[in-house]
Amino acid sequence: MASSSIDQIPSAAETLTSQLPSDNTPTSVEPIPSSDSHPTADVPMASSSIGELTSVAETLTSHLPSDISSAPVEAVGEKRKRDDEKTNLESSDPNLTPSPWWKTSLCSYFRRQGNCSHGSTCRYAHGEEELRQKPDNTWDPTSERGKKAKMSENAGKCDAEEEEREVLFTEDMMDENDGEEGCGDSVHDLSLSKCLVHLPRKWQSDDLKKFIGELGVEFKFAKKRRGMMVGFLTFENAEQLQSGVETLEGKAVGHKNLKIADVLPRATEKNQTKNPAKIKSAREAVTPLADLSYADQLEQKKASMMQWLKKLTRNARKACPNGKSLPEWVLQSREIGGLSCKLEGIIESPVRNGYRNKCEFSAGYSVEGKTTVGFLLGNFSAGVTAVEEPVDCPNISKIACRYASIFQTFLENSRLPVWNKFKNFGFWRQLTVREGRKPGVISNGEDAETSIAEAMLIVQVCTTGTDEAEVATEFEEMAKAFAEGAKASSPTLPLTVLLVQDHQGISNVAPPDCPLRLLPIPMSDNETTNQDQPTNVLAEARIHDHINNLRFSISPTAFFQVNTGAAEKLYSLAGDWADLGPDTLLFDVCCGTGTIGLTLAHRVGMVIGIEMNASAVSDAERNAKINGLSNCKFICSKAEDVMSSLLKEYLDVSQMEEAKPPSNANDDLDKQISSTEEMSNSEPVDDQSLPTPNIHEEHQNNEQKDSSSSEPERSTKLQFKNVVAIVDPPRPGLHPDVIKALRTHPRLRTLVYISCNPETLVANAIELCTPSFLEKAEQGNNGYRKQRRMGTAASARHRAKKMPASEPFRPVKAMAVDIFPHTDHCEMVMLLKR
Template sequence: MSSTPTAEPSVTQLLNSPSTLNGHDSTDLPQPPQDPATQPPDDAVSGDKRKREENDDVPNPSAAPPLWKTSLCSFFRREAKTCGHGSECRYAHGEAELRARPDNTWDPTSERAKKQKLEEKIEECMALDNVMMTEAVDDDGDGGSDAGGLDPELSKCLVHLPRNWKSEKLKEFLSEKAIEFKSAKKKKGMALGFVSFENAEQLQTAVKELEGISIGNKVMKVADVIPRSFEKRTKSILAPRIPGVGLDGENVDDSMLANGSGDGDGTTGRSARKVVTPLAHMSYDDQLEHKKSSLMQILKRLTRNTRKACPDGIPLPEWIVKSRELGGLPCSLDGILTSPVVKGYRNKCEFSVGYSLQGKVTVGFMLGNFRDGVTAVEEPFDCPNVSRISSKYASIFQEFLQHSSLPIWNRFKNIGFWRQLTVREGRRPGIATDSEHCEANIVEVMLIVQVSSSGFDDAQITSEYERLAQAFAAGAAASSPALPLTFLVIQDHQGISNAAPADAPLHTLSIPKAEGGSKKQAADSVVEPKIHDYINNLKFCISPTAFFQVNTPAAEKLYSLAGDWAQLGPDTLLFDVCCGTGTIGLTLAHRVGMVVGIEMNASAVSDARRNAEINDIKNCRFVCAKVIKALRTHADLRKLVYISCNPETLVANAIELCTPSPEKIDKNKNNRAWRNMGSAGLARHRAKSMPASEPFRPVKAMAVDIFPHTVHCELVMLLER
């Protein structure tokens, strides 16, 4: 920021908040909008924070404004008596006075809301028929000699256990309940445990005693187990497998069918389509309406939390007072811009490697979270956001793994070799109007196969890599039409999660030529792996781990909207904060005098500079730095366009940017309280130590549907001061 002129005719700030810091944007994209029933009430403040100025107008109860008596009075909750405002208080002094909010929800602190939330949890819990566990639970290191395999006929899974419990704690809990059992296993960090019994009588008694009991704020569910047979010892991991047979000789398919998990079984109620694209069952218009409703609830949190963060003795900002006229919104929400392509739009897909419910090695999407006891993987063919090309490469990789001598990754033991497949697609310039046209524009494909090579023989690995390259090349050539294949990259990652750091080792494999498949590229002829894509007719270079928008046609709408709201001109100095590879700044460079891109990831800065050179753009500079606090304290920054794929992050940052500065800075000495705070609470805490500066105010907001069929979308907000 030191190189920025202190006085400019027009200074525009463009803030782009990326989904991750390491450049990954997996199919489990940022967190979805939260239910309004879980949000804090409008009046959840402490002390006399909510005391109004004497000249404030008190709503007339007979007029019944939309929010009249829709929240419980905070003073009444603390003291159990009427507050100083008496009958003129706009907040309810008991459950009898409480009214439903305009969106038909209740104050989350009320008994009605708590009861409704508990009922929803019970319904959700009871809807779970099976735990989709396709990997066996071995000894988790807590001790105990009962680490053998589970008998599906005499085993049950206890769901919604405390995550900090281990096997010993689970055994202690069962003993306290006088439950007889053979073995009990619980891995720390997971919300479930496995219990086996000596006979059917013990099992039936345990189910009767345990089903539906409460542990803390959770309701326990006793579920069936869908187990798989794994090797008993790590040294047997290299043993060759016969398709359809477990390593201990058990027929996998028969065991799955015996457990009620055969093909066509719908008891689990889950599928890759429901998990990855939960809104796919709706029409596109209904999806947009659903997202708009969710965004309105999230934006109301900005108003509520900024009101809480306002220092004592400082008048509320005008936009907070006027929010009552907008139903609690901080500014107008001008709708959602639609995506030009709604099917097969993703140019990057990350497929997990695991086992299906039938015990088959599968490449696709997990049906839930590992910590919730879900390890089953399902093929992506029914997911409308995945292109045909990506699905086909997942199928080719899956077929290869059926006969590989190296094992797939075991999420319980954290051992194995094959982990994940990422497919990145590069398109030629052109306007995509539908999925077929979008697919026709795909001319480059980069495959990144994630492995964990530690502990495996180098010669065996090299042999498998050669077979892998041949399989992908042959599968691409055999498809009709033939699939593009530009680069095949191996990413070696030793961590527990598949989310590898940006500096994880990469190795490019030579791809056999189409004819015959025997001739290979020379090792020294392999260039740096990268593909290209276009936004607004600008060419962008994409490396294996670089962040890039997954829906480029919709991204063009997003960037154009940002430029229009910023009111750019030839004298504008445009800051592209958290610029990544520079896509926003470069697409708007022709409309401004100068672009300064600021990014904390050094490799992304290098990509941004290279993209500027590729497109012969001279008025852009990219620097590596942190600038979040500087946005608020830089007096010359008068306009800010905030773009975020995670509205929750936008709310947290906007609280800091829009809260009036306190007269006396709070040093925030009570750091221990931070551990239990959410993002909004942390933002309120940081706002107390914000240096004296003029706050921004929300002007308007609009969403862009970058992710059709999911609950996510990009949110754009204009802030001014």
């Protein structure tokens, strides 16, 4: 661990990352929402400001610093502290090392009255000369230096807004045949057209026309699609345009102001007017940190995680009921710069290039109007539809790039159209490439691809309104193109499974029960296909990967961490922190294919995995069997529906047997290691003999399903001395009912939270770690509407107030794990105990 983690000392430059792209921290590398369980919405990593500022009322002490809002760590709670102890913060004794917060805020008394009764012992600065920089390298925002910094920050924001004006490819919105007056012209005078940015997403064309009409603006036609924040306006002539722009620019709509931007034309051979310098490359869109050194990327992520840990402290203070003393961890936070617990460091990814084992490539048009398979250059809701090839994106493997290129060449000659996001029309939508790696050493060099043994291709289409025979021919030709392309590549590409997913929805994010169809892969040059392959073997459509010497079977829609090598480190860390032993009952909440529970099964008495995706649960059961682990049980259900009853079932039983170490746990481990060694020398798929559930049946059966890889349950339950939960939820975090169940069960003392989204980790931790104050809780749902308008942290504080009386957890330590090099994303592991 030590060798791979960056030191623990908070970096001086706690640079805030500006924004996250949307990669499904997950499994999509597109900057738009992805189909995986980690959603992909942009998350401003440093968004803690306004809504989260410590309330002024709370900080009203007799002697205020002038920047209350910016001094949450040192100032808030100061009054509580002052009564019981004197800190070096307050001391001017030269023999004491002054607090890092000494004189980092201006004294408001001194400022107003020109003097202060505390004189030279005042902890706040008397004037600009005395003012010191805060430990996080910021200045009191009311000071001259603070204001200057704010101005340059705002200038940066303006630049960011400027970027928003780059609305790509919006010309499509005005294409013919959509029934709009004036849209019939196949050639538009784009100089008479404008984009309106910051419109309410729920508006449609009629709302836009009404709004413009009421302002007396004349126009030729207006267009707006629900869900987007851009609309389009075309004027009859230059005079209309000029007066329209003058009226509309900056006009308030809701709580935003309208911006007017140029419509960027689709560049064609005749029309090469686009200024490529203004457009993001795929590399910039998908791997925004790629131009930083890896050490700088890690520093940046670590600094960002620290901001989130500070935010947790600030929110816990706010959530703490009046009259109750602040939890010890909040009081102690001042000793570690306001962090809610120590950030131990950041664990590096063992592989930095080509690490993604799952890539989702969109089918669309490039800025030049060329059929392209690659990444969207921005957010569709902001009007960006251009797709660019995955050139120079260091997180994508050569194999995935090669398949994208094969598919693109095939689409160039296809009789069926690619999907048009504006018109919700077309056939070819997306290519997903999933890779399975051989067991053994993970290589970070040029030969990284040699460890990839299997590849699953999932092509998403929309068959609405198509001719069945034509589609069948296209699929056959596509399968041939992939097979030939794989064979012609050097080295030959693995091709294990080819699937088609028929999805009718507006976005490419398909539900897990979206129909899948297995296509036969042509086997040889003379096109002898594997026609013998029965069509009902969809359940065998799977690839395999390896973590900690265990073999994992993965079905098409099951979640699997996209960076296998880094995931291995993540799971080991969670296990090391979880305080495991033979008398431990481990709950693996949101277990996916069982990776966490199974890799730790040999260290505990029993694992109970909970997962809502039926295919993933069936994979987890299969994976327990493949690896000879018999102390694991998997529940197919939403965690919020079963967490409380499972805790009761396993912990509150009256008739219990004392747990003994699982007799076969260590044997199993030895067995699995040797069998994995065998596997590494053998053909990859060796679990075919296992009973295989039918995927379709599973999808249809969404009811709770218990399954166990052990013998039928005994009437008496085992009594486990130690109960631990490791939770690994998707980006929205844990459901409030899961939090409540975990928090209110007194026997659960250790909780390891693995998070791909620090914002929801903070929100969940607020509920888990602040003292309960039910006596003051407002009951019922009357706050619901208000809550919906709150930020995540504010609504967590609101829910914390309703938490039934229970002992809160405390954050003990945290570690960042860099699963996603070159992107803004990062996993965080936090140990909570009580």
